[in-house]
Amino acid sequence: MMQEAYRWLWEHSRETAYLASFGRLAGWDQATYIPRKGHAHRAQMQAALAKLLHQRATDPRVGEMLAVVEGSDWLGPPESVEAVNVREWRRAYDHACKIPQRLAVELAQATSEGEAIWQQARPKNDWEAFRPTLKKIFGLTRELADAIGYQDEPYDALLDQYEPGATTKQLEPVFARLRQATVELLKRLDGSTRKPDTSILHRHFPQSAQEAFGREVVAKIGFDLEAGRLDVVAHPFMQGIGPGDVRLTTRYYEDYFNAGFFGIVHEMGHGLYGQGLLPEHFGTPMGSEISLGIHESQSRTWENLVARSLGFWRHFWPRAQQHFSSLGDVRLEDFHFAINEVKPSLIRVEADEVTYNLHIMIRFEVELALLRGELSIDDVPEAWDTKYQEYLGVRSAEIRDGVMQDVHWSAGLIGYFPTYTLGNLYAAQFFARAEQELGSLEAQFAQGEFTPLLEWTRKNIHHQGSRYWPRDLVRVVTGQDLNPQFLIDNLNLKYSALYAV
Template sequence: MSTAETFDKLRAHARETALVASISGLVEWDELTYLPPAGGDWRAEQQAYLAGVAHRLSTAPELGDWLAELRDSDEASDPEGDIGCCVREMSRRYDRETRLPGDLVEEIARTSSKAHHAWTDARKADNFALFLPWLEKTLHLQRQKAEAFGYGDSPYDALIEDYEPGETAASVGRVLAGLRAELAPLVQQIVGSDRTAPSELVRKSFCVDQQTAFGKAAAAKVGFDFDSGRLDVTAHPFCGGAGPRDVRMTTRYQENDFADAFFSTLHETGHGLYEQGLPADWFGLPPGEAISLGIHESQSRMWENLVGRSQGFWRHFFDPLGKAFPAAMKGVDPEAWYFAVNEARPSLIRTESDEATYNLHVIVRFELERAMIEGTLAPADLPAAWNEAYASIVGITPPSDANGCLQDVHWSAGLFGYFPTYSLGNLYAAQFFDQAEADLGDLEAMFAEGEFAPLLGWLREHIHSVGQRLSASQLVERVTGKPLSHEPLMRRLRAKFAPLYGF
């Protein structure tokens, strides 16, 4: 068989695998949005079945044969070329997938579906005991997964590879320790300031229907294509999908908290823009897939914070905001509003936290999940360990488990190794944004005029269209000319919060 014929077989197989994965994604989206409460057990069986089918496809012996044949071809010698990229990344995945027993894959999918419903009930009831057995089972399965993959220093290394290829517990620990060393003093300066953000401005009465319309209009304005996606409601906002032209975003609404829904919507819009910007012709193959969750998160955090909380953004959207919410916005000064949406203070909830303190929340989760996976923290001791970590790192003690160790959905879904990608995303976002501004000019001035297409076009060219032709570290160096650093982020945080809080 010629190289072209072998590659065609590989593409066809990858497309079939991607179809199954996209069906699973749609089923999961439905589970988290519209599934009736009594449907949980059957949905778990559906997810387990789909996970089993996907695993059998991704570990098929013929796939290994095609990859081996292509690996020796001249066309695979260019690691950034179509065939070279596919062979490199698909071989890495094939090696990992073939190490996992099929029954383990199905049990993980079945357990994560049931654990999600247990987590939802436990959080509503503020009763960690309801979730504890499922957390223990999930950890047991994740350790089995790590053992099957194999690892060097820590079982956590085997799990983080699913989300941020090439990173380890040690490397992430070093990055977060360096960030914490500079971030903690900045937060203390904010806490010690005698200035207070007028946060009451975002906590007036904002009609949910109007919030929905305003959030969708903002998402469309910055570039999200609603002909190829939609926005729905869930308990924990996320972005998923069923294909390159079917991106599903979700958010949540509170009548007396405009910022929660609006910035969650912008955050998920960033994810959605990345999904819509990936090369659709390569869907299911590495050239058409996101590089890593950290790079994915860089897009969501960029649109949420570097764009959505900027002065330029609100110069453009302030008048439309007043028209959408005339009672709530009556007499509100634009500068006061800017300060309100950029309030910084230690808080309980990660998804509601500000730019300055957000990474401290991630550091807590990284340290705790690493300890649970490595066996130095028993799941039963998680609530106490969580509260102690929040007191020492974030500077606040949760009054309940619902606002503490039960606040995130990730552990119920078995997503151990996921949390560090949030902070890596913040670091990537700041470094990319600096380079975009160097290439394009004054982005804030563009935002003030309602011009978001230049930034989106730059991201499409330099990040979205790349797919997985480069690793995350290679992409950062290629785009910015420098390795990843926490300095761009810290520079932006100081530039924003020092004037607001007067230090």
């Protein structure tokens, strides 16, 4: 009976995952190739699918089958495949049952419409066109938090969807420590007389050459292009449709190297995680990423710790000069310094490694204030600009470079932004552990050897699926709890050397 109940849950979970794959495919298409007039119909499609998925997620038979298998010795130890699946199925079922179907459908439709409105309004700096939609999405999201329930903060109910077990109370001291260290480092770097020549990054870089070089790099690192795609969008993302289908996107500027290249490598990091999940577990928790923070640790590892290292470019520099004639007279060391420039800026996705987390903290604080009722949607643009002035010393002249720059809020991803900084923290700690076990990684990169690090992450992170919650995974892999000092030390060591301070 127990085995039959488990088998039913397993099949139900996989079938639900196949349906969800259709939704991800529709979402990818909406961001890439959908006709401009197709958005309204796509919103209705996504709403209908959300209704179906919610019905499956709250099917009373799921609860009945879980009751049969839970607590059984047949499941084995807590870390076994069966025990992990049952644990996470229970978590997902209890969560879904708290959300009224009406709310799930309304959110799906509002966010699908919201993304389309954002795409059209942002280039026009049209806050008034976007503001009502954003107000509606935040209203529905607050309703979602209340439906899920929370102990201390409405925000915790949302954060827990993306980072299981995380709370505002946990994050605030970690973020405060990182913020202080970042501000201190920025002051030291600002006092340096050594500055990079970033004009070399604004020469001519043909889009076709950027794409060709990007494809060459990701293939060399280990991303399977026969099981993936690379396309152009307004806001880069990775979409895992399922085994054998993991899609990357980026955006190119022919007068700026960093945006396209590091966008590709960043999304490739996400894509490697998607391709590293064990296909035999597809559709079950053991075949799923445990959190967005762990996901982000993978993209940040490859973007910052690998692709911004001097060793990486010692290997790829000859090929870069062959792809881009504009780099023919550039010294490798000057290029490496330029791509690692530290300069406060407005755009999060183009921010340097040091200032990036301040962008996240601003969004985290604005979201908290909105969910607490301390800030209204109408006042968000001014609050946003004030925080940017305070934290980074810059202020947006156009709202598309301010509060409207990110797609996330229009997509309903509220409580999501902290996972970016958590990803940076996890990445530094994982990388330090990998280097303890594998030896100097930068020396390996200089030789074009990326397989050891990729295999290490596959074994220790990707193949673990949802076996451990994020902070438990950090403890299992590194032997200690999350510690921001790894990232702080990494940034201080690297940038003190670059800027000679």
